[in-house]
Amino acid sequence: MSNTVRVRFAPSPTGPFHIGGARSALFNYLEAKHTGGTFVVRIEDTDQKRSTRESEENIKEALRWLGINWDEGIDVGGPDGPYRQMERLDIYKKYTDKLLAEGKAYYCFCTPEELEAEKEAQLAKGETPVYSGKCSHLSPEQVQQYLKEGRPYVIRVKTPKNETLEFDDLVRGHVAFDSNKVGDFVIVKSDGIPVYNYCVVMDDALMHITHVIRAEEHLSNTPRQLVLYKALGFPVPTFAHVSLILGKDKKKMSKRHGATSVQQYRDLGYLPQAIDNFLALLGWTPDSDQEIFSMEELCQQFSLDRVAKNPAVFDIEKLNWINFHYMKELDEDQLLEICLPHLQKAGYASDQPSHDERTWLKQMCSAMREHVQYGAQIVDAAKVFFTEDYQPENEETAAVLKEETAPAVLKMFRDELEALDEVTAETVQPLFKKIQKGLKVKGKFVYMPIRVAVTGVMHGPDLNVIVALMGRDKVISRLNASGLIAD
Ligand code: GLU
Numbered sequence: 001m002s003n004t005v006r007v008r009f010a011p012s013p014t015g016p017f018h019i020g021g022a023r024s025a026l027f028n029y030l031e032a033k034h035t036g037g038t039f040v041v042r043i044e045d046t047d048q049k050r051s052t053r054e055s056e057e058n059i060k061e062a063l064r065w066l067g068i069n070w071d072e073g074i075d076v077g078g079p080d081g082p083y084r085q086m087e088r089l090d091i092y093k094k095y096t097d098k099l100l101a102e103g104k105a106y107y108c109f110c111t112p113e114e115l116e117a118e119k120e121a122q123l124a125k126g127e128t129p130v131y132s133g134k135c136s137h138l139s140p141e142q143v144q145q146y147l148k149e150g151r152p153y154v155i156r157v158k159t160p161k162n163e164t165l166e167f168d169d170l171v172r173g174h175v176a177f178d179s180n181k182v183g184d185f186v187i188v189k190s191d192g193i194p195v196y197n198y199c200v201v202m203d204d205a206l207m208h209i210t211h212v213i214r215a216e217e218h219l220s221n222t223p224r225q226l227v228l229y230k231a232l233g234f235p236v237p238t239f240a241h242v243s244l245i246l247g248k249d250k251k252k253m254s255k256r257h258g259a260t261s262v263q264q265y266r267d268l269g270y271l272p273q274a275i276d277n278f279l280a281l282l283g284w285t286p287d288s289d290q291e292i293f294s295m296e297e298l299c300q301q302f303s304l305d306r307v308a309k310n311p312a313v314f315d316i317e318k319l320n321w322i323n324f325h326y327m328k329e330l331d332e333d334q335l336l337e338i339c340l341p342h343l344q345k346a347g348y349a350s351d352q353p354s355h356d357e358r359t360w361l362k363q364m365c366s367a368m369r370e371h372v373q374y375g376a377q378i379v380d381a382a383k384v385f386f387t388e389d390y391q392p393e394n395e396e397t398a399a400v401l402k403e404e405t406a407p408a409v410l411k412m413f414r415d416e417l418e419a420l421d422e423v424t425a426e427t428v429q430p431l432f433k434k435i436q437k438g439l440k441v442k443g444k445f446v447y448m449p450i451r452v453a454v455t456g457v458m459h460g461p462d463l464n465v466i467v468a469l470m471g472r473d474k475v476i477s478r479l480n481a482s483g484l485i486a487d
Contacts, residue, residue: 005037006210009063009070010200012044013055016261017062019314020215020245020253023279027242028213029068030280030302040207041073043084044200046193056084062262066272067295072207080207085199092194095202095232096155096187104231105187107153108135109146130183131156155188157198157231165223170211170240170304177223185224197224205234213240213304240304242283243311253314269338269375271330274323282312292325320373327372332362339365339378346379348386364469367461385470390456390478397452405441406449407484412438413450414479423472428464453482 009025011017025041032039041063045051060075072078082088099105108131110118119129136158138146146153159182166176187198200221204212219241229236247257259265265275273295280298281291285306293301330338340361343349349361365372368381384390392398400406416431417423435446451463454475460466467475479485 004210005032005035006040006208007032007037007213008040008042008073008204008207008209009068010042010044010203010214011059012047012050012196013052013059014047014050015055016263017055017059018260019262019265019275019279021059022062022066022068022262022275023245023282024214024242025063025068026066026276026279027240027284027302027304027307029070030284030298031211031213031304032071033299034302037210038071039069040078040080040209041070041083042203042207043074044196046085046196046199048086048193051086058263062266065266066262066276068276085203088199088203089193091206092188092199092202096194099157099187099231100155103158105155105157106136106184107138107143107147108156108184108186109138109151109153110135128181130181131185133158133184136184152190154186154190156184157187157227159184159227165226167222167226167236167239169219170238171243171307171309172216172219172241173309175219175222179223179227182223182227185227187228197221198228201225201228201232201234204237205229205232209237211238211240211304213242216241216243240307242307243309245282246311246313248313248315250311250313257314258316269342269378270319270323271326271338271374274319274326277326278319278322281318282314283307292322324373327369327374332366335365335369336362338375339372342376342379343382346382346386348379348382360469363465367465367469370461384455384457384460384466385474390454392452393457397456397458400448400452400458401482401484403445403449405439405445407486408439409435409441409446409449410453410479410482411485413446414476414485417467417472417476417479420472423468423475425462425464425468428467432463450479453484454478 007028009028011021011025029039031037041060043056045056056074063070070076072080072083074083077083096105100107110131115131118132122129135156160179163179164176165179165182166174169175185197186195188194222239222241226236245253247253249257253260259268262275266272276295276298277293280293280302284302285308286293286301287306327335327338336358340349340353343361344351350357353361364382364385365378368378371381372378392401412435413431416434417428420427432443432446435441436443439446447463448458451460451466452458454470455466
């Protein structure tokens, strides 16, 4: 085997695809791309109660959406398949038989009640509960007898006593565990399905994985896996346990902090390139103060030795800022594509917009883009065109309409608008100057009352653009509804 890097992402398809999982996938992908290595995706579905194909599909779709494509693995194939653990049971069985034959693993017939009593007794003595190893002392004859009787059993691996299980983690440094606290643990459950800690070792070894990059929550699994690497005679890969993602309150990121799954961010109208950029910075520190990275740049610059040991804090404002950056790069069509589902959901756009409606929606989204950090925010920005709730938003805004010159300004604007052959951003623009000159008032006293009377707010895109988008009739009706125009 050459010594090129081989990494993997091995999700359990048991629910929504968490952004933490996406970050692990991304780090593995970047490490592979940076080193010219291979990125493998494997599905760990041995938890049959919780695993679903639907979740697997979601994960794969989210990875593809993020542009995290894999070289070998599920769906794409490769030399070390199959890549779904439940399809590898015969492979695992061969290794279990070998471990049993070599006396490195044994059948355990202890009942749940016996195990519980043992655990209680250890806890009462203030000890870490570990299996006593009782069934490792059964004679081969007893084992055969129990098997013949059809007694339920699990299979345990023998963990060496009084050893330090240690390794050098690329992120966490030297890590050591006391083997006595690990004990002889279950590798095959009573239903015959091997457990995660066991499958992961066989798979990583058989898929020639050189670097295991995964979340810190798996750190406590690693001593068990070290025991199994040794028992199976496989070389131990290099580990890199990436720190947890915390919310701004420094507590582990959870639903309380807002959206936690990739799908939720996608549904809110975030862009995949922004999510990748943001996730890369959750733990990895570039060697400059650059904050915007394309996937190509990430692939070039990413390195595990710049992955921080301290927890990463999920800062939604930063994500929004990054997303806004990428939104600005979208052309009109792409922008509409991101915004359209949100406009449709709000009832602001038809399910099948006509050509004219599309053109209008495109212009509207472009006019509003400064106010849209991610797709869903278009709804708030577009509201002014669709609701009649445009009264001055606060006292300061209302005061604009109380200016002495406001009634005359609104009236002249209405009359000029009525007189136009066609209302476009270009034909509306000169009207403001004309009113300034005609009424001898400063620009501010022209723009502000018109803006407030028409939109209810003091800020927004260029007024001529708003007026053109809103259309003559609606603008005139709002000017009239201000109650400031005498006739
Ligand atoms: N299947 C595990 C999970 O989804 C990943 C285990 C690993 O990366 O070793 O959490």
